[in-house]
Amino acid sequence: xxxxxxxxxxxxEDQYGGVVVNVENHEPMDPKFFSSILEASMYNWRxxxxxxxxLKLPILHSNLVDSAVKAGFRYHHAEADYLMLVRWIPDTxxxxxxxxxxxxxxxxxxxxxxxxxxxxxxxxxxxxxxxVWKMPTGVVNxxxxxxxxxxxxxxxxxxxxxxxxxxxxxxxxHKSFFEKxxxxxxxxxxxxxxxxxxxxxxxEAAKWMPIEDYAAxxxxxxxxxxxxxxxxxxxxxxxxxxxxxxxxxxTSSGKKSYLYFSNRDASLLLASKKEQA
Amino acid sequence: xxxxxxxxxxxxEDQYGGVVVNVENHEPMDPKFFSSILEASMYNWRxxxxxxxxLKLPILHSNLVDSAVKAGFRYHHAEADYLMLVRWIPDTxxxxxxxxxxxxxxxxxxxxxxxxxxxxxxxxxxxxxxxVWKMPTGVVNxxxxxxxxxxxxxxxxxxxxxxxxxxxxxxxxHKSFFEKxxxxxxxxxxxxxxxxxxxxxxxEAAKWMPIEDYAAxxxxxxxxxxxxxxxxxxxxxxxxxxxxxxxxxxTSSGKKSYLYFSNRDASLLLASKKEQA
Numbered sequence: 001x002x003x004x005x006x007x008x009x010x011x012x013e014d015q016y017g018g019v020v021v022n023v024e025n026h027e028p029m030d031p032k033f034f035s036s037i038l039e040a041s042m043y044n045w046r047x048x049x050x051x052x053x054x055l056k057l058p059i060l061h062s063n064l065v066d067s068a069v070k071a072g073f074r075y076h077h078a079e080a081d082y083l084m085l086v087r088w089i090p091d092t093x094x095x096x097x098x099x100x101x102x103x104x105x106x107x108x109x110x111x112x113x114x115x116x117x118x119x120x121x122x123x124x125x126x127x128x129x130x131x132v133w134k135m136p137t138g139v140v141n142x143x144x145x146x147x148x149x150x151x152x153x154x155x156x157x158x159x160x161x162x163x164x165x166x167x168x169x170x171x172x173x174h175k176s177f178f179e180k181x182x183x184x185x186x187x188x189x190x191x192x193x194x195x196x197x198x199x200x201x202x203x204e205a206a207k208w209m210p211i212e213d214y215a216a217x218x219x220x221x222x223x224x225x226x227x228x229x230x231x232x233x234x235x236x237x238x239x240x241x242x243x244x245x246x247x248x249x250x251t252s253s254g255k256k257s258y259l260y261f262s263n264r265d266a267s268l269l270l271a272s273k274k275e276q277a
Numbered sequence: 278x279x280x281x282x283x284x285x286x287x288x289x290e291d292q293y294g295g296v297v298v299n300v301e302n303h304e305p306m307d308p309k310f311f312s313s314i315l316e317a318s319m320y321n322w323r324x325x326x327x328x329x330x331x332l333k334l335p336i337l338h339s340n341l342v343d344s345a346v347k348a349g350f351r352y353h354h355a356e357a358d359y360l361m362l363v364r365w366i367p368d369t370x371x372x373x374x375x376x377x378x379x380x381x382x383x384x385x386x387x388x389x390x391x392x393x394x395x396x397x398x399x400x401x402x403x404x405x406x407x408x409v410w411k412m413p414t415g416v417v418n419x420x421x422x423x424x425x426x427x428x429x430x431x432x433x434x435x436x437x438x439x440x441x442x443x444x445x446x447x448x449x450x451h452k453s454f455f456e457k458x459x460x461x462x463x464x465x466x467x468x469x470x471x472x473x474x475x476x477x478x479x480x481e482a483a484k485w486m487p488i489e490d491y492a493a494x495x496x497x498x499x500x501x502x503x504x505x506x507x508x509x510x511x512x513x514x515x516x517x518x519x520x521x522x523x524x525x526x527x528t529s530s531g532k533k534s535y536l537y538f539s540n541r542d543a544s545l546l547l548a549s550k551k552e553q554a
Contacts, residue, residue: 006520028427063343066339069336069339069430075355075359076355077355078352078358079376079456080351081351081352084355084455095414103375104378104379139374141378142378142456143452144376169521169538171534172537173532174422178354179419180377180419183460216546224526229536232538244447247505251500259448260448261509262520
């Protein structure tokens, strides 16, 4: 008698007692066939005492989403080209980590030796056509350090090369985009070049502007947050403010991360840290 | 002759020239029927010059996902109970906002008048069973201010009531969870109560510990980030460090947000701000 062979989904184990299934076939699959191997696989994982099952379905396999939901999976998160579903096997509350909850944005405070501030007029969005001069801003890309995002945005919008100095302040706000929240970091950058070349698609105009003129704009004066951030920037210009500097550390696995802290207070710590490195 | 009537999806306009469709029917829909009204609706929106179409499909309607993808939609984001799809109508690059990219976590530095630090031993996770004493940590909930998340986590894990004082430092790291990034804020909290009652499901033990004993743990000394944060906390205990305080502001629409900044430097600004309020 021949042993019956059942096809199973290929999965890798995660470090929390679960499995991760990445449906990588480049050809569409039949939903009925998928349902049958998903069922057999679930039986197998249950026998093995697995806990959480992660199922990553590329958008090519959108025809399998319904089968997964019918098999007890729920959505976890999605990106443009895939949907991640999860199912918890034991009779205990699931311990799946939460989905990403925040977008991260930056504003760049750049000033030259005449204490002029780099400002732009945006072509689109809420500031489009308003004539408001504002600091360059932007959204941090996936996997990007926000200190590097600030340098990139200033380069893209104005052609000015800069280097990151400090976080002067930051703001957390909610429901900025469906149920998601925002963290916005005001970064001070030191300019390394001064000739402006604007990004015509997004920027109407850019210039170096005396900070008093920036501050005198009715929009800035009338907006509590803009006004307060301007006062912090002015204090910084006058040498009366210290934000958070950063230091980069690498884990043993080579993952890089930046720690932000008050360097004035911790300058000795930083020095000792750099000696160690 | 009777006018032909075509059923269309109900949609609300967004502020960027697009429409948002929320399929709210509580009964499953037939995918073929959905495809036909989606096609008619798309035709209609194209005629109206609409740009971006947002399509929110509750998980009950997982059988319609494939129809939407076949109609040119892509995934934008997902939560446990719904999938958001998007389609850009014009022949221009889409300007859909990016998906949330970061999770936000907190660590709580709480010390009493004997300069002892509140520490816990975790039951699960990477620290479970290691015997390491660490500061209470946790993940910020959807829509939660992280300064309030820190207070909540300390209360849940140890029963100690606290109030937020300052952000001492923070770290941005990447690929902590699939392609998503993390922002982790070390918050100093002032204790308002001192009797510990642990959350038995997650916490093995909790106590007030001299910071020297915390710092002397091999795990802390061997981990660059833990060691550096401990030095910052020790500086704070000695009165030699100032982090970022916060101030809450409300927009005219009633949305609350916290701005974090160096209050020592900006104390005058804060005073003037509070007078205005």
